[in-house]
Amino acid sequence: MNKKSILSNLPSVDELLNDDKITDLIDEVPRKLVVNSIRGCLQNYRSKILNMKEQELENFQVDTDELIGSIIQGSKQFISMNLRKVINATGVVLHTNLGRALLSDEIKEEVWSVASGYSNLELNVATGKRGSRYSHVVEIIKYLTGAEDALVVNNNAAAVMLVLSTMAKEKEVVVSRGELVEIGGSFRVPDVMEQSGAKLVDVGTTNKTHLWDYEKALGEDTAALLKVHTSNYKILGFTEAVPLKDLVTLGRKNNVPVIEDLGSGVLVDLQKYGLTYEPTVQESVALGVDVVTFSGDKLLGGPQAGIIVGNKHWIDQMKKNPLTRAFRIDKLTMAALEATLKLYLDEEEMMEKIPTLKMLTESITSLAERAQKLYSILSSVGLSIEIKEDFSQVGGGSLPLEKLPTKVIAIKPSHLSVSRLEEKLRNYRIPIITRIQEDQLIIDLRTIKEEDYGVINEALKDAIGV
Ligand SMILES: *Cc1c(COP(=O)(O)O)cnc(C)c1O
Secondary structure, three states, X not given: OOHHHHHHOXXXXXXXXXXXXXXXXXXXXXXXXXXXXXXXXXXXXXXXXXXXXXXXHHOOOOOHHHHHHHHHHHHHHHHOOOOOOOEEOOOEEEOHHHOOOOOOHHHHHHHHHHXXXXXXXXXXXXXXXXXXXXXXXXHHHHHXXXXXXXXXXXXXXXXXHHHHHHHHOOOEEEEEHHHOOEOOOOOEHHHHHHHHOOEEEXXXXXXXXXXXXXXXXXXXXXXXXXXXXXXXXXXXXXXXXXXXXXXXXXXXXXOOOEEEEEXXXXXXXXXXXXXXXXXXXXXXXXXXXXXXXXXOOOOOOOOOOEEEEEOHHHHHHHHHOHHHHHOOOOHHHHHHHHHHHHHOOOHHHHHHHOHHHHHHOOOHHHHHHHHHHHHHHHOOOOOEEEEEEEEEEEEOOOOOOOOEEEEEEXXXXXXXXXXXXXXXXXXXXXXXXXXXXXXXXXXXXXXXXXXXXXXXXXXXXXXXXX
């Protein structure tokens, strides 16, 4: 058959609309959308035919059932949520591609009541006058960090940009060559500085920067000294960086403010819980850094946000910068951030109720117990599985060298390849994201919840066809 006659055998839009399966579909999906899907699928089918080679055309027949199948699938997919829950079985706690920090179940009501109802977002209830959206978190951030004032924007990249634009536009900012960080995507410290209008003066070398390197760079045009916490890498070996304390002293002596981009922004000393030391926001404030910026959704365990703390004088100036409006956070973020910060008021509560901190500090005994439980559930699937020791990662560009001992379920499928199994789980109704290691599929207990065990079981059975 030639292409033309095959194409003329394709059903019309009207014929398809009269098919029983499609009329059933219209009970579920708006008609207009179904028509749109029919047109799209017909178009794809036409292109497929037009691209066929002579031999393929010989016995080809239009498969109306296949066409209808793709119309139904396409329409249903269109109305279902594309952004949805996945199960993170990778063990990477702050997984940027999977949404970084998880919010606490504890704060559901606070967030939803602000989201679904009117709120005092910019109303001072006591006076009846206009209020500031930032006021809701300023006092608690001051209390937790010891800072004089605070401001919150969309994310830490925006925070850095706002700070530099306010304090150093058309002026110089001195930064160590060892701290010119790229943190994935397109966020590079030098690029952000350029966008802010500040002029970067990089000093020292990749592995060593001395106080006198900063000192030599100071001049009439110096607006600030910048320290960037290299939270996603470590330079090891023959290295030297200037301690924050000395940088602050140098700044004071020369009347130049010191800015620190802390990145992760942890509020608890993680050493107490057996993790590597990570500088806290409180320490930087106590050392006299003028302005500190950090993320809301890294180690802090809150929503995506950039938090700026420091001298009131500088924060006041930032509030007048038009970028503050452009970078402003919405009420959902504000509610989630305030509610998360409230959990920090009680140290025990904080470790228990902030998922990021809880996952990072879960004991190996508890992980082993959970592994045993999942193992028992999965042992009925009929796959070769075992419990193994492994390491989880913190992720999110935080504590890059930290290897958290964990327990994993390792699976070796027999009738399909490991990569096919990984793909099937990833494409399950609730996608399950795993990793492959030494030809085994690895499910790390640290980042999965007990309520997900059932789904993992179903997905595995589905994948191997039992
Ligand atoms: C992560 C990070 C940022 C960017 O923070 P976001 O909240 O992702 O915008 C900036 N600086 C450092 C040092 C970081 O680690």
